[in-house]
Amino acid sequence: MKRNPSRRACCGLIAILTLVAVSLAGPVLAAQPLKLGVVNWIGYGPLYVADAKGYFKAEGVAVHMVTFSDNATMPSALAGGAIDGAALTYDQVINADAKGRALQVVMPIDYSDGADAIVATQSITKVEQLKGQKVAFNPLSPSAFLLDYALEQNGLKPGDIQPVSMTPDDVPSAMLGGSIKVGVTYEPSVSRIVDHGKGFHVLYSSHQAPGLITDVLVFKKSYIAAHRDQIKAVIKAYLKGLDFMQSHPQEAAAIIGKQLRIDTDQVAAQLKGVKNLPLDQMPATFAPGSSSQSFYVSGKVISQVLLRKKQIESAPKIADTIDPSIVQSLSN
Numbered sequence: 001m002k003r004n005p006s007r008r009a010c011c012g013l014i015a016i017l018t019l020v021a022v023s024l025a026g027p028v029l030a031a032q033p034l035k036l037g038v039v040n041w042i043g044y045g046p047l048y049v050a051d052a053k054g055y056f057k058a059e060g061v062a063v064h065m066v067t068f069s070d071n072a073t074m075p076s077a078l079a080g081g082a083i084d085g086a087a088l089t090y091d092q093v094i095n096a097d098a099k100g101r102a103l104q105v106v107m108p109i110d111y112s113d114g115a116d117a118i119v120a121t122q123s124i125t126k127v128e129q130l131k132g133q134k135v136a137f138n139p140l141s142p143s144a145f146l147l148d149y150a151l152e153q154n155g156l157k158p159g160d161i162q163p164v165s166m167t168p169d170d171v172p173s174a175m176l177g178g179s180i181k182v183g184v185t186y187e188p189s190v191s192r193i194v195d196h197g198k199g200f201h202v203l204y205s206s207h208q209a210p211g212l213i214t215d216v217l218v219f220k221k222s223y224i225a226a227h228r229d230q231i232k233a234v235i236k237a238y239l240k241g242l243d244f245m246q247s248h249p250q251e252a253a254a255i256i257g258k259q260l261r262i263d264t265d266q267v268a269a270q271l272k273g274v275k276n277l278p279l280d281q282m283p284a285t286f287a288p289g290s291s292s293q294s295f296y297v298s299g300k301v302i303s304q305v306l307l308r309k310k311q312i313e314s315a316p317k318i319a320d321t322i323d324p325s326i327v328q329s330l331s332n
Contacts (some may be wrong), residue, residue, distance in 0.1 A: 033062035034230055037051065037074045037086035040067065042259050042270040043110030043215050044087055048239035048259045049252050058240075061233035075101065078220065085219045085231070089294065090321075091302045093218055093306060097321050098303075098312035104224060105216040105295065105321040107235050108277050108285045112206035112213040116146050116179035116186040116232065119175065119193050120203040120267055127154035127204055136166040136183035140309055142213040143168060147184050149212055149292065149301050152202045163183055175200060187273050210275070211285060212292030212301065224323055232326050239330075242276055283331055294309025 014059075038044055047065065050056055056063040066083055068074055074086045079101040087109055096103050126131070127150050137143040148158060166174060171183035172192045182203070183193070193200050206213050219231060243253040251266040260267070271279075277285070288296045296318050303315035 002136045020046055023160045035064050035066055035079060035083040037068055037083040039071045043274040045256045046241035046276055048236050049244050049255050050097050050237040052255045053244060055237035055240040059233035059237045063234060073180045076145060086225060087215055088218050090214045090298060093321050094299055094302045094316060095312060097316040098314065102221045103218050104221050104321060105218055106231055106323050106326050107217040108282055109215040109217055110274045111174060111211045112278045113210060113273060113275040114205045114207035117140055117205035117212055118147060118184050118203045119190060119192045119200055120182045121199055122199045124182065126202060133158045133182050134162045134164050134180060136164040136171050138168055139165055140311060142183040144305050145212060145301055146206055146209060149209050149306055177238055193209060204319050209292040212298045237327060239279055246250040279331060280329045286322055
């Protein structure tokens with residue numbers, strides 16, 4: 001999921017210097033902590049808390065979180081071994097695996113729960129009314145996946161609208177300026193449009209398609225086979241971090257705010273737009289079904305968009321992109 005700038009912007013130089021240091025380490029690489037690639041994003045709160053509270057160490061695994069300025073560079077870093085694991089969006093996994101990189105999801109981290117939305121003028125009250133309309137959105141982004149899913153759920157096809165390629169940050173000015181009646185973007189741009197008082201409203205949001213836009217914990221298939229205990233420890237520490245967020249919200253908000261460089265009130269507001277899944281809800285994401293929370297459903301939508309835009313030549317089998325076994329072992 002491109003996201004709130006806070007998710008995509010931070011410490012690119014740190015990531016580069018860390019990777020250089022790792023590459024120079026040579027033979028001592030095996031003694032290094034598990035290197036986990038992340039970007040700054042509110043949904044990764046449990047990871048930040050787990051790190052700050054020492055939960056990784058308590059579970060017997062040393063983890064070094066490498067902060068990237070743009071998650072688009074992480075699949076290559078992961079495939080090349082510069083990092084051991086990464087927090088990616090599921091569309092990145094589909095894209096990477098279609099190109100033979102053999103990445104697998106071991107755990108869902110969070111999904112957008114209203115933070116991504118189709119915004120329209122008050123005169124457009126149903127998704128069906130988008131037929132023939134100009135719709136501004138960023139192709140090959142979570143906005144495109146959300147739009148495709150909403151159209152499909154309401155009997156329309158992508159060809160029924162007039163797509164207007166536009167960055168999420170540009171959608172508010174285009175709509176408020178009157179050149180576009182419908183746009184797809186994410187917070188804080190959604191609120192910027194709706195709260196402006198010019199007659200716009202949320203027509204459809206990720207709250208109606210839970211799981212479609214999902215962040216996931218990812219490792220190479222070969223790494224999973226060789227380091228199952230380490231990965232299991234990471235997941236257990238993550239779950240401890242999530243529990244702490246629920247039992248000590250103020251302290252957790254301070255930890256997350258420090259990482260994202262925002263105040264605690266902003267942390268609370270941004271958390272309303274995402275949902276971190278507890279352990280008992282995770283197995284359902286790995287199972288076939290009709291809900292958009294299933295990787296089999298969201299993966300199909302994502303693959304259709306990537307194929308239509310010729311970003312991939314063929315879609316990978318969904319079962320090859322996921323490894324539910326560690327989550328299942330913790331759930332039993």
